Amino acid sequence: MLVRSPDALGFIVEFLQSSTEYALIAKDLDGTILLWNEGARRFYGYEPGEILGKVRSDTLHTPEDTAAGLPVRMMTEALQCGKWEGLVTWVRRNGQRSVARTVLTPRLDAYRRHTGYLLISKDVTDERSAIQAEDKFRDLFEFAPDAIVVVNQEGQIVLVNSRVEKLFGYARAELLGEPAEMLVSEGFRHQHPPIGGGLDVVGFRKDGSEFPVEISLSPVDTEEGILVSISIRDVTERKRLERALKAKNLELENANRAKDRFLATMSHELRTPLNAILGFTGTLLMKLPGPLLPDQERHLRTVQASGKHLLSLINDLRDLARIESGTVELNPEPVDCRSVVEDLAAALRPSAEAKGIAFEAVVCPPDLVVRADRRTLSQILLNLTNNAIKFTERGSVSLRANQRREDRILTTEFIVSDTGAGIRTEDQAKLFQAFVRLDSGQKQRQEGSGLGLYLSRKLAELLGGRIALQSEYGKGSTFRLILDEAQS
């Protein structure tokens, strides 16, 4: 036995035996375990009865360490130098691994003969993970995308990361202990952003150059008291993009204004000669200067029709440009449907009657009110009703309005029906596209821009509504403008 004096040493043995913090293992030369204290039991998980005289200490090492010759190396060094000391990963009974600071010393008898080893281990797994976590945080700090400067209560720099060195051109040693304000341009040195908030300032490099930065402050509670962490972001690129964007916006605004001016000028310049063409054709056809020969009248009617066609193109293109620019201002208000329909009827009835077709306008009930932009609503109905009259040779055209309520949805319908040419099923889908004109089967080709229904559809969409079509070729068509309102 190692211990000779039973009194004093017995106490030490007992103390070591019951120590829980240190795992104590004594083994003989071939590795058989002779002593296994309470600390060893807790650390490795084996009961003394399972291990004493039975298990060789090699099995406590990881297979990798054994394969790498660590146990042999430890023993050789312990013999040569008196002890081996280092971190060792041990395998517990349940297979879990733990790291311990371990000391291995040779056991010698009274004649200094080598009889075995004493192995003392202290579990440092928790300490190590704390160290590793600290290392990780240090990496996070060091390689953060923002430059970070930590200052103490006096405003002196106590910590910087590598981005600070790169961004400002200082070496770390040149910054530590210096006031943090050396990193901002003079005019900004007394501005402090609120904690947690951001501030745009101008950064000041070692070489005297300046660059825009955004800084934000956050408090850090440490063992040394409250420190302030300052994140500094180089916003040169962001500022450059903002300027570029602003310039681009201005350019677009100018281009848009130029386009509007161009459209206004074109419209004005086209209308000016048309005023003379349509005006004097009109005075001749009104026979104000005197009677006309039939051929003269026919030719003048052609001039007039072409002039009117040109005018409708100008008007429709102007309206289309306005709708597509997205600048149409709508003024939704409760609209008295009867007044809208009656105004339209008054304007259009003469042209229907001139062709010998009946025209009917019915609003039911008469006090119908719809929430819409009155001007847009009138324009759609004017387009639809005008078309109906244009493409009807005999029979009638009607404009009706009605309303129904269903599941809190109030639906107002304006229905324009005619007994005219009708539209082939295969043509119906094309009808609402721009510049589409169908063969109406009429002897006289109808004048029109081909934009009327396209515009009407766009305007209906602006009102939040839609236009539906039912038609039978040769029998007539029905266009419905459908406006839905959600009711509370």
Add this chain to the structure above:
Amino acid sequence: MSTRILIIEDNPTHLELMTYLLSAYGHSVGAAESGSRALDALNRERPDLILCDVQLPDIDGFGIARRLKSHPEFRSIPLVAVTALAMAGDCDRLIAAGFDGYLSKPIDPEKFVQQMELFLTNRCR
């Protein structure tokens, strides 16, 4: 109903057209081809109605409206813009500038005289 109508218009063809139509229906028409001449004409003889183009050589339609509508004697004469300015908002801007009415070019010769007489009857009412 014969009335005196002053047309302020720098385009001779347009002036001739409107003069021809209004005269054919018995109105007596005076003309001025610029804003300043219109002001001279107004001081010589007071018309019952003024038709006014907007793009004019010296004082434009807006300037004329401002002057006439702040003039104690002329402010009550109906002032109608007859113009090829026909973009969205043009009509609203002209009415806001003081015009009593707006008609876009090209005019409809069959309706033109009737449309203008509306401003005369409105005034008489």
